[in-house]
Structure formats: structure tokens, C-alpha cells
Amino acid sequence: MPNLRTLTARSVLMLALTLSPAGLAVSQDSSDKKSDVDVRYFQKKLELAQHDLEAALDANRDIPNLNSKLTLLRLQNQVEYSKKLLDHATNHGEHDLHSTHLQNLKNDLALAEQQYRWSKEANQKYAGVVSTTDVKRLKLAVELARLALERAEQPEITEDPTSHLQWQVDRLRSELLKLTVEFERVRSGH
Known part of the structure; x- marks a missing residue:
């Protein structure tokens, strides 16, 4: 990861330099x-x-x-x-870090799709090896990854530095929540 x-510090610096005339004196x-x-x-x-x-x-x-x-x-x-x-x-x-962020979202989508595919293939070979709840969670993760990419491609996110920064903060919150939930799932054995 x-x-x-x-990345956030760099974005804040770029925003500050863009908005502040004093930033030109760096x-x-x-x-x-x-x-x-x-x-x-x-x-x-x-x-x-x-x-x-x-x-x-x-x-x-x-x-x-x-x-x-x-x-x-x-x-x-x-x-x-x-x-x-x-x-x-x-x-x-x-520097266009947003294109890097977009690639990261595309990677996330490919990963989510692959996990979902593998869970369905595993259940075809060995019925019930992946629980219905987990398969549904993986399908929802694919849908969320698609929407995250779609959201990041919106012109207001790519054109406005403030919107891009807010998008990054939202994405960080989402990633942190996802990691917390996954950690709790693993810890509890579910």
C-alpha cells in the first residue's frame, strides 16, 4: 500500500502552491x-x-x-x-498523481473481480466452500470498486485540486474502514 x-502531503503542498501567491517564492x-x-x-x-x-x-x-x-x-x-x-x-x-490514483483504482477493481471469480469457481468445484455471505460480500466489493473508479473519473474530481484532495481523504477513510472490517473478520474467524 x-x-x-x-501523497496527501504532496497534494496539500500542490494545492497551497496553486492558491497562494507566496507559493511562487519557493x-x-x-x-x-x-x-x-x-x-x-x-x-x-x-x-x-x-x-x-x-x-x-x-x-x-x-x-x-x-x-x-x-x-x-x-x-x-x-x-x-x-x-x-x-x-x-x-x-x-x-505531475499528474491523479492518473496514478486512477490506475490504483483499476488495479483494485481487477483484484475484486478476480476474488469474486475465484470464489464462484471454488464453489463450482466444491459446493459451499465459500459461504454465500462471503460470495455476496465479494460481489458487492466488485460493484463498489467499479463505482469508486467511476467516481474518480468525474471531471470535477480530476480538474479541481480541492475536490481531488477531498476525494483522496474519502478514499483513505474507505480504505481504513475496509482494512478494519477485514481485520475484525480474520480475528473473529468469520
Whole structure:
């Protein structure tokens, strides 16, 4: 998962620079230092994502299916997302982090669709192995992922920095809630 604090801080900085005439007085030196730190940060983030993916693949070579297909897909998505963040940090032209966020939502949708497909396939092979409640939750997750992508593609989200920032905050809240619910499900064994 990307460092959401950094993305939000960058968005706030971009918004502040856009709205404030004083923002134009920021020195080139501080901008270069920030850019260098960003590049090094995203390079290390990519290295870590690649390491996690490779470690999971190695573990699966030693013990087949130790890490699920879903886990491997999530790790691969994290590598791709980290590559895009690094690309934005090294590109000295216009930064369009929203396109990176859109790609992340597309990855989320593909992941949700794959989980739903796998649950249906599992139930076709072994009736009832995935509960009706879980299949319904996975189907709803696909629908929610589609709507999240559709919402993020709305012109008011992509054109207005304030709306984009609010969209990011809403997305963070949603992700945090999803993780909390998933943690509680796993912890309780349901």
C-alpha cells in the first residue's frame, strides 16, 4: 500500500502552491532537495515492493501455494503502483498523481473481480466452500470498486485540486474502514 501520508502531503503542498501567491517564492534549491528526497523515497519503496513480491514467489517455490494467488496479485499491484510513483517523482514535467490514483483504482477493481471469480469457481468445484455471505460480500466489493473508479473519473474530481484532495481523504477513510472490517473478520474467524 502506498504511503498515503506522503501523497496527501504532496497534494496539500500542490494545492497551497496553486492558491497562494507566496507559493511562487519557493526557492528552486528547496524544490530540488524535495525532488531528490522523493526520488530516493520512491526508489526505496519500489525496492521494498519488489523484495516482498520476490520473497512471496520464493516461498511458493519452496512450499507450493504458501501465498495465495490473491496475495501475489496484490504484491504485483504494489510493485506496479510503486513504479508509477517513482516515475512521477523522476519526471520533471507536470505531475499528474491523479492518473496514478486512477490506475490504483483499476488495479483494485481487477483484484475484486478476480476474488469474486475465484470464489464462484471454488464453489463450482466444491459446493459451499465459500459461504454465500462471503460470495455476496465479494460481489458487492466488485460493484463498489467499479463505482469508486467511476467516481474518480468525474471531471470535477480530476480538474479541481480541492475536490481531488477531498476525494483522496474519502478514499483513505474507505480504505481504513475496509482494512478494519477485514481485520475484525480474520480475528473473529468469520
